[in-house]
Amino acid sequence: MDHVSDQLLHADIYDLKRGYVEDPSLETYTCLICGHQTEKGVIYPDNGLLYDAEKSMRHHINHKHDSMLDYLLSLDKKLTGLTDLQRKLIGLFNEGLSDQDIVAELDGGSTSTIRNHRFMLREKMKQAKLFLAVMELMEEGGRPSSRPGSAAPPKTISSALPGKLGERLPILKEENEKILSKYFIEGLNGRLQSFPKQEKRRVVILRHIAADFEEGRMYTEKEVNQLLEARYADHVTLRRLLIEYGFLDRLPDGSEYWVKQPEGKGKGIKDMKNQRRKELVNEYMNTPRPMGVLQIRNKENGKIYVTSGMNLPGVINGQKAKLSSDFHVSPSLQKDWKELGEEAFAFEILEELKPDPQAANDLSQQKIYTEKVKKMEENWLEKLQPYGEKGYNRRPRGE
Template identity: 75%
Template sequence: MVESVSDELLNADIHDLKRGYKEDSLLDTYTCLVCGYQTEKGIVYQEAGVFYEAEKSMRRHIQQQHHSMLDYLLSLDKKMTGLTDLQRKLIGYFHQGLTDHDIIAELDGGSTSTIRNHRFMLREKMKQAKLFLAVMELMEEGGKNAGRTASVPTKPSQSKLPGAPGISEDEREKIISKYFTAGPEGPLTSFPKQEKRRLAVLRHIAGDFEAGHTYTEHEVNQILEARFEDYVTLRRFLIEYGFLDRKPDGSQYWAKQPENQGKGKKNMKDQQRRKELVNEYMNTPRPMGVFQIRNKQSGKIYVTSSTNMPGAINGQKAKLASNYHVSPELQKDWKELGEDAFAFEILEELRPDPQSPNDLEQQRVYKEKVAQMEKAWLEKLQPYDEKGYNRRPRAK
């Protein structure tokens, strides 16, 4: 466990802490916050016959020498992070995207309610940390301004809150038109990788929820699925970025709408149109079945299934793009090789009955059929160890 860190790391801002290095615009250098390694702008660095510009080389250094900043920060002494050994383990598991049941298996005990409670407490700790940081920064600003007889007008800073990501109205409209090609009230064509665009898209979708109204998880899923097939990913990001909140048991959800949303006749028409889209989408059956993610270079595969394959494929891409995938090895290769090095291939498809979206019993039957199909393909392909990215089943 690391007990001491560099002064550069202790004095770094959140943005630099997350990426692991800082930029010096005067010296034109990038410096690793962990070990002090530097790269210089304008110089090309060669690694294994491949040339990288300075910042790309620094990112590769962080990955190769320190694996990830999350791993390094979790290795720090408790007195520096305030995290217990159990909390460090859980954060690592949450980052990998493990399900509650997988986490229980890794811990060799516990219950899903306990895991959910730990997740809730960590989020509460995060909120408290943000508030404490704001308080301390305001305190420092007050100290610096003490004794001044006159205030100097300053340029207002851009807000760091999720609802106001520091983009102009013109930029926002361009982003919305790019990702909602059928119009602002239509479906999301793809989930943005760039954070600024992601925030704009999430803020726009958050407008689908009425302020002051509570929703069940099923209602939230219906609203989001009309926007994007992988509604689970959308729901998670809306919660993580603070647009949606919920009770620890997931029984109720609610939203804090951005400014200028939820008012006027135009919004009433929008809400009605969105309800129509929800009903139309929910009454359209989606293809079900088993698919694989294949590494074109190594041939390794990851096999999974879904009763909504288009949504699941989008979800897998979103998780990989956001470093949330359940398979660490697949995530590592995706980051190194890029999306173009992988193929998404359907192994077996099940076409549902057109009436199945409204038949809960039929949906349960399909879910069981798809699970059996996945089991058969796992037994056939054995995508474990050197052959694949799936986690080998535990011996009963």
């Protein structure tokens, strides 16, 4: 994947598994993959169904990103520590395939080899749990002692950090000054010489730059860029990280930015922001997404792969992500994609189902549409027969 948010990299296991994090102070849920937000108290309509904030977020992750497992498996092996074969096997295990079916999918091996891979993955999970416990104990051991009679811990300035950053990254006053003097060698009002990779240093710099923005004022994206460009050439990275770390906030369409207020402050601006966000979210959620059947066609040999979904743009993005990450369920399609490259394939919509605008709030429509799309896919599979030499689909069992 091109970019992994810092929020995802520092999320706990519970949030990583479900794919989103809750901010109790703002009463929001934020997608760890793309930053999409929902707000408590808002009802989100989608394809005839109504969802509360948390269910809408789960629905977003399933339809926009397929699943958290798919997304995590698509990450670079340097992040997950999984080999290409392990990622592919985990995907096949998740589908519930038998060992014999997995051997057929991999075009080789034996069932005993597959069982051994299952065993090794479980051992890897046990090791990961113990390693996580060791690292957490190590970090806790490095904190100032809180035992009676011990010296008072050095003064920190973590209270100025948003959210729980102050708890996770306690920053000493002397440490803060040292970092700023190192990276702003022309003075604290000057330009940033370079942007560090170490998280604590990044947070110190971001907090300092965030002070350039006035509390209670709304900024356009152009104004934000101008302020950041005066500090550092890569203003896009600064803007993104100021949002991700909670120093700035913005509307979903990026039209307005502002300094993010601690809980209980800036109520007027927060109310205005919430109202505008609700309007934009409702506008998006009430816009039907195309659903139906599509094919991935190899331009060189004509072989096709047929699939379907309730959000065709999301399906296309998901298919490309799986192929680019080398863990697609079709080994033959994956092989050709790897050899020929993305430019050798066309993504073509075979049939589209448009929802009835008069039945937007009919809760029974979602199930009806799902069944219709499934039937459409079955018809196209029967018509095109994308199996063997003609295609990349797996032939249905029993045929």
